[in-house]
Amino acid sequence: MEKGLLYPIINQYRSDQKLDGLWNFKFDPAAEGESQGWQKGFNNGIKMPVPASFNDFFTDKDAREYTGDFWYSKEFFVPKYYEGQEIQIRFGAATHRAVVYVNGQEIRSHEGGFLPFTAEVTNTVKFGEKNIVSVKINNELHRDALPAGDTATLKNGKKMAKPFFDFYNYSGLNRSVHLLAVPKNGIYDYSTTYEISDHEAIVHYSVNADTDGDFKVSLTDENGNVVATSTGKDGDLTVKNPTLWNVRDAYLYTIRFELIDNGKPVDEYGDQIGLRTIEIKGHQILVNHKSVYLRGFGRHEDSIYAGRGFDMNVERRDVNLMKWIGANSFRSSHYPYDEQVYKFADREGILVIDEVPAVGFKMAAASFLGGLDQSFFDGDWIHDLYKKHIDQVTDLIKRDKNHPSVLAWSLLNEPDTSKKSAVPYFEKLFKDSANLDPEKRPRTFTLNEDDTIDVSKCLRFPDFYLLNRYPGWYHKWGYEISDGEAGLRAELDEWKKSDIDKPIVFSEYGADTEPGLHKLPSIMWSEEYQIELLEMFDRVFDSYDFIRGEQPWNLADFQTVEGNMRVNGNKKGIFTRDRQPKAAAFYLRKRWNKLPLDW
Numbered sequence: 001m002e003k004g005l006l007y008p009i010i011n012q013y014r015s016d017q018k019l020d021g022l023w024n025f026k027f028d029p030a031a032e033g034e035s036q037g038w039q040k041g042f043n044n045g046i047k048m049p050v051p052a053s054f055n056d057f058f059t060d061k062d063a064r065e066y067t068g069d070f071w072y073s074k075e076f077f078v079p080k081y082y083e084g085q086e087i088q089i090r091f092g093a094a095t096h097r098a099v100v101y102v103n104g105q106e107i108r109s110h111e112g113g114f115l116p117f118t119a120e121v122t123n124t125v126k127f128g129e130k131n132i133v134s135v136k137i138n139n140e141l142h143r144d145a146l147p148a149g150d151t152a153t154l155k156n157g158k159k160m161a162k163p164f165f166d167f168y169n170y171s172g173l174n175r176s177v178h179l180l181a182v183p184k185n186g187i188y189d190y191s192t193t194y195e196i197s198d199h200e201a202i203v204h205y206s207v208n209a210d211t212d213g214d215f216k217v218s219l220t221d222e223n224g225n226v227v228a229t230s231t232g233k234d235g236d237l238t239v240k241n242p243t244l245w246n247v248r249d250a251y252l253y254t255i256r257f258e259l260i261d262n263g264k265p266v267d268e269y270g271d272q273i274g275l276r277t278i279e280i281k282g283h284q285i286l287v288n289h290k291s292v293y294l295r296g297f298g299r300h301e302d303s304i305y306a307g308r309g310f311d312m313n314v315e316r317r318d319v320n321l322m323k324w325i326g327a328n329s330f331r332s333s334h335y336p337y338d339e340q341v342y343k344f345a346d347r348e349g350i351l352v353i354d355e356v357p358a359v360g361f362k363m364a365a366a367s368f369l370g371g372l373d374q375s376f377f378d379g380d381w382i383h384d385l386y387k388k389h390i391d392q393v394t395d396l397i398k399r400d401k402n403h404p405s406v407l408a409w410s411l412l413n414e415p416d417t418s419k420k421s422a423v424p425y426f427e428k429l430f431k432d433s434a435n436l437d438p439e440k441r442p443r444t445f446t447l448n449e450d451d452t453i454d455v456s457k458c459l460r461f462p463d464f465y466l467l468n469r470y471p472g473w474y475h476k477w478g479y480e481i482s483d484g485e486a487g488l489r490a491e492l493d494e495w496k497k498s499d500i501d502k503p504i505v506f507s508e509y510g511a512d513t514e515p516g517l518h519k520l521p522s523i524m525w526s527e528e529y530q531i532e533l534l535e536m537f538d539r540v541f542d543s544y545d546f547i548r549g550e551q552p553w554n555l556a557d558f559q560t561v562e563g564n565m566r567v568n569g570n571k572k573g574i575f576t577r578d579r580q581p582k583a584a585a586f587y588l589r590k591r592w593n594k595l596p597l598d599w
């Protein structure tokens with residue numbers, strides 16, 4: 001669990017030097033790195049781009065599929081004038097677990113491949129000289145870790161990832177690495193909550209620093225005009241006639257905290273925030289007391305060459321595609337995305353369902369669809385898993401709590417909730433996470449096809465429901481799709497008859513589609529069939545007023561494990577992996593652009 005996860009900024013008190021670029025890299029299959037002194041750096045590796053996954057750069061299968069320990073190392077310079085400040089190395093993500101060394105000294109370890117962590121190296125670095133940072137990373141999958149899976153050892157002794165999930169186990173330093181110099185005992189966190197009325201908005205803030213100093217706080221509008229000020233660690237900023245942050249109509253204010261110690265300003269942290277409220281009322285999802293209908297996608301951080309490495313160019317294209325098609329939301333399936341993704345969403349007024357990598361908590365998903373028949377939550381791995389799970393929920397909310405775009409927290413994707421043994425786990429998870437978000441935004445998880453209203457034992461926990469349903473693809477497919485529609489309607493009629501008065505969002509549905517495959521009449525994998533499947537779901541959605549969102553799977557084609565059900569990855573994208581439209585993109589654009597943007 002990290003103390004603070006503020007995004008790095010540069011000002012008169014704070015420096016941020018990115019260590020991105022080429023690092024020395026090598027695999028460590030014999031786990032000999034420490035005994036060979038790699039923690040002090042090494043030069044006999046290959047040059048590896050950071051941020052990026054290592055996998056798709058290689059031309060040989062052993063390297064691409066490598067599972068186990070591997071090392072990165074880089075020389076970095078710490079300027080003399082950093083002396084007197086706290087020196088940190090902040091990793092955006094190291095997938096899935098890391099041990100950090102500086103100048104040969106072990107600094108810290110971290111578990112979880114999709115959230116940032118900071119190595120505090122003030123007393124280890126040499127000022128005015130070159131230093132070495134080495135990171136040992138391990139990408140094995142385990143049932144007591146997130147995302148869940150197994151690691152097999154083949155007869156030739158090589159290890160192999162066996163994911164209980166349907167995305168490729170891209171690994172490495174997938175996000176940027178920052179060398180930071182910040183004030184000692186400076187600002188390490190802040191939070192805001194909002195009250196919105198017709199002509200006024202109140203920002204309740206709280207700011208954290210390791211000192212008893214005082215704070216000067218200001219709020220400026222997009223033209224740089226100061227619209228409110230306050231003092232103190234906790235306080236209110238009242239804005240008359242505010243411009244609210246709305247769906248696809250964003251407006252960002254800048255909040256600025258100045259830390260005053262013994263009458264002298266010693267630190268400052270500024271960030272962009274949006275004045276808005278989020279509520280669930282009956283079957284409605286409300287933003288600024290107005291009902292919103294979610295239109296968007298499940299996504300993946302996935303692109304050619306860099307794998308899961310964050311690529312600003314891809315994100316810019318994806319956001320433009322979502323605006324073009326008329327989307328107003330997405331889910332960060334199935335893991336927290338790079339912080340810059342949420343900044344894009346803040347600026348564009350796109351709502352985010354923010355998801356932790358609690359995916360594969362269902363044995364039937366083991367080696368994807370061919371799995372074992374037992375309840376995941378009966379496993380003896382559950383105790384150790386839970387500690388990692390709540391740790392990552394805590395850090396996800398600590399990292400993303402100040403983004404106006406974050407609508408809700410998805411605490412799991414498709415767990416097995418069909419057995420009573422899941423209930424204690426969910427009771428603890430929803431109790432322990434209840435107060436992590438100062439704004440108390442809704443918490444939810446996605447329900448798999450098996451988790452119907454009469455099967456799932458955990459329906460009382462989520463604040464609204466995310467349904468993943470695949471009639472027309474994984475069952476009742478092709479010419480049988482009419483039975484698929486009938487089955488879907490029958491299930492929703494059960495929901496309608498029940499006393500459940502929470503919104504339902506369809507968070508996954510879709511068809512694998514080979515771009516350019518056309519068939520009349522349609523067949524599965526054709527572009528025509530993908531549209532027919534969407535039309536079926538849309539007919540159903542338009543029949544039930546408690547359905548408050550549609551997020552087809554997936555925005556774009558993405559890489560998965562190889563297998564007899566995947567043709568160079570998952571092809572359910574509405575766009576291809578190189579972000580070009582399939583015919584379904586034009587169908588959805590027509591459907592979604594008929595609706596008002598913030599409807």
Ligand SMILES: CCCN1C[C@@H](O)[C@H](O)[C@@H](C(=O)O)C1
Nearest residue numbers: 165166414468508553570572
């Ligand atoms: C059946 C499991 C639900 N869903 C999970 C998602 O990660 C997969 O990519 C998707 C699919 O199979 O296309 C199915």
